[in-house]
Amino acid sequence: MCGIALIVSGIRIDLSSSILLQSPNPEPLVAVSVDDLKAALRRRGPDSLGSKKVILQYNKNLSSVEDRGLVSVVIEDGEVENGESFLLNFSNRKAGNYTQVGNSVGDLLFIGAALQLRGLNSIIQPFxxxxxxxxxxxxxxxxGIHVDSDMNDGEVLLQTLGKCCSCGSNGHAGACSVAGQGCSSVPDVLSTIKGPWAIIYWQESSRxxxxxxxxxxxxxxxxxxxTVKDSRFLLSSVSPFSSVDRSSDFEVENGTNHNFxxxxxxxxxSLSMDASKLDGYLAGEVKKHEWGNAMLMELIKWxxxxxxPKLEELHGSSNGILVGQHLMYPASSDIMTFESGYNSTMIWPYQTMVSLPAHNVLGxxxxxxxxxxSQHKMVEAARCYSRQEEHVPVAVLFSGGLDSMILAALLDECLDPSYGIDLLNVSFDGQSAPDRISAxxxxxxxxxxxxxxxxKLVEIDSDLSKLTLEMKHVMSLINPANTYMDLNIGIALWLAASGDGWISEGTSNNSDENQQRLRYKSKxxxxLVxxxxxxxxxxxxRHRTKYRCGGxxxxxxxxxxxxxxxxxRNMGRDDRCIADNGKEARFPFLDEDVIRVLLDIPLWEVAKLDQPSGTGDKKILREVAQMLGLHEAAVLPKRAIQVWVTLSCFYIKSALHA
Known part of the structure; x- marks a missing residue:
């Protein structure tokens, strides 16, 4: 995982034909500096921080369609200041040496901070x-793209993108010049990736x-x-603390947003660079591209x-008979063994009906x-674990509820048995909090x-009324979200991901009276979230309400x-709050194949909301939990992070206005 950012200066960007902006925001009252960005990104990527600058110049002596009057060079950040006269020597370009000064110079500053989880060799971004x-x-x-176990996926992606044609860019809108030669466009490559990603990529051949x-x-x-006050174009994984406008109310009720x-x-x-035909200044236009993967398009349409369902389908499903192609049968009819990773998992008999769709979801x-x-290589030399220290590579954000219990049980199947597993649990009410009890x-x-x-249950205790400084920091992380609900959830995620809490000495089979609480910080x-x-x-x-009102x-x-x-509403905020601790959030329920399997299942097999809470809601996941042997978790009623959110609003508001 990395923190990435880009600052584009000296280029006039045309947004007039773009559908990207729903409505112009008022001018922000804040500014963002390069140092602020680097500091925020470094928290996400503590292993390395690098930057590169692409300098663009307009040269009127170049008139070919290919060059479009532009020359460019990649330099180390800080070698050349904006607006300064300089000499560019392109040894790998036929055009030779150029000298250009002043107002037709644009630059793109790339910043990357790495938390390296894959590859044997240390890497520094930008690549x-x-x-x-x-x-x-x-x-x-x-x-989607093959990555060897000893390779870093960013390096592999750069190699793959380097083979792409430039036909998908704004400046090359015609037919592909290398059609039939096995070349792909940048959108084609990105559409094939399975997994989470955010990318910023400069394609030199097409500018x-x-x-x-x-x-x-x-x-x-x-x-x-x-904007008029800040003409730069910026992209970033996170908003620095300086970019939060604290001159306005935190929670905006009327929809007016002053966010930077x-x-x-x-x-x-894509933003394709060109030289203005009227005055020679550098210009660009933003264009959005369609996904090139039919399966991905289906998932997006959802x-x-x-x-x-028809009445007989509902009746058949509830009574455990053959329903179309979905076979219902007693789980006690057999004992199944699944070889996965390091463990052989026994699925023992129990007294409920389990559907074939649930088996598909479990798989x-x-x-x-x-x-x-499993598909990562830790850079052990850089991390310097002592021989006495137990290595815990993966943790689970853990409430003891259905979802986190399933993830923990599956992680046990997949992870080498020599590793421990940290279960990160936040409480704002000590040992009496519902999530602490269920955990x-x-x-x-x-x-x-x-x-x-x-x-290891890592008990992370906190008092909302004493988190004034922490709240202000988390405000910058959730930005541009700006509601108390976002802040409440953000604080819980941020604290949980820190892993800084207490563990009880001894095994989980020991009684509470015989255990001693010790300070512990998960590394x-x-x-897993x-x-x-x-x-x-x-x-x-609200799903139960919609079902009651709209069927x-x-x-x-x-x-x-x-x-x-x-x-x-969720993913950007959650990623920023967790990553601020130098941790990478991974979301198994949002895997492309998991989404596809769930969409292939009739809705009444996924949930039956005419049944009580703890039974019909998330019905199919309750069946999955039963197959994993989690019989108590399978009947737990819903208890998510939102349970304590409403109760905590008073403390949040008091702390912010203190």
Whole structure:
């Protein structure tokens, strides 16, 4: 994972024909400096920080269509100041040496901070290849592009993008010049990636800047469009503390937003550079590109195979008989063994009916967790673990609820048994908080199904009324979100990801009286998060309301709305709050194959909201939990992070206005 940022200066960007801005925001009263950006990005990527600058010049002596009057060079940041006269020597270009001064100079400053989780060799972003292409990448490739186990996926992506034609850029709108020669365009390559990503890429051959984020927005990317007061074009993984406008009220009720930043909509964009035909200044126009992957387009549309059941289908499903192609059968009819990773998992008999769709979901989730916990190589030399220190590479944001219990059980299957697993639990009410009580019960159940695993419940205790400075910091992380609900959730995620709390000495089988609490800070760099489970499996209270008022159609439409806006309401905010601790959030429920499997299942197999809470909501995940042996977790009623949010608003507001 990385923190990435770009500052484009000296280029007039035409947004008049763009659909990117819904409405112009008022001019912000803040500014963002390069140092502020670097400091914020370094928290996300503590292993290395680098920067490169692409200098662009207009040269009137160049008249070919290919060059369009532009020459460029990649330099180390700080070698040349903006507006200064300089000499460019392009040894790899036929044009030779050029001298150009003053107001026709533009530059693109790329900044990358790395938290390296893959590859044997240390890397520093930005990546630059021999052709002058520049890449800063924040993401993980779990499929679509082959990455060897000893390679860094950012380096592999740069190699793949370097082979792309320039036909998809603004300046090359004609037919592909290398059609039939096995070349792909940049949008084609990005459309194949399975996994979360945000990207900023300079394609030298077309003088085009490419940027964007994956279809579900699992990695943050903020944008500042040029304004009268700040004509720069900026992209960043996170907003620095200085860019939060504290001159206005935090929670905006009338919709007027004075933020410097906004969430970049999911998708792929290009900014093709050219020289203005009228005055020779550098200019560019932003263009949004269509996804080139048919399966991905289907996931974005989020069309379910079936959501309006016939009476006999509902009756058949509830009684465990053959329903179309969905076979229901007693789980006690057999004992199944699944070989996965390091463990052989026994699925023991129990007294409920389990559907074939639930088996499919379990298989997809198991693969998703495996990909997110095994395809990486830690750079051990750089991390310098002592021999006495237990290595814990992966943690789980853990409430003891259904979603986090499933992730913890699957992680146990996929992770080498010599590793411990940290379960990160936040409480604002000590040991009496509902999530702390359910987390302790959850650890005991996990200890029963995996007694040899070293489970560590990391109890992170905090008092909201004493978090004034922390709240102000988290305000910058959730920016441009600006509601108390966002801040409450952001604080919980930020504290949980810190891993700074207490553990109880001894095993989970010991009684509480015999255990001693010790200070502990989790060093796991990968954190599994259950985001996406409620949206896809009808876990929210509003889903039950929609079903009651609008039936199956109303429920389906509400779930579709949740998934199509999750990038704006949840993912960017959550990524920024977790990554600020130098941790990478991974979301197994939002794996492309998991989404596909869930959409292929009739809605009434996913949830049956005419049944009580703890039974019908997230019905299919409850069946998955039963197959994993999590019988107590399978019947837990919904208890998400929002439970304590309303109660904490008073403390949040008091602290902010203190």
């Amino acid at each position: 630059v290849d021999s052709s002058g292409n520049v890449l800063i990448y924040n993401g993980e490739i779990f499929g 085009t800047l490419w940027f964007g984020r994956d279809a579900f927005g699992r990695r943050s990317l903020l944008v500042h469009w040029p 930043w906004e969430e970049l909509s999911c998708g792929m964009y 069309e379910r195979v079936s959501f309006d 997809a989730l198991r693969k998703s967790v495996m990909l997110r916990t 302790k019960a959850g650890v005991k159940e996990l200890g029963r199904i995996a007694p040899l695993r070293r489970w 796991a760099r990968i954190v 259950g985001s996406g489970a409620d949206e896809q499996c009808a876990g929210y209270g 199956w159609h109303g429920l389906n439409e509400e779930m579709k709305l949740d998934m199509q806006r999750i990038w704006k």
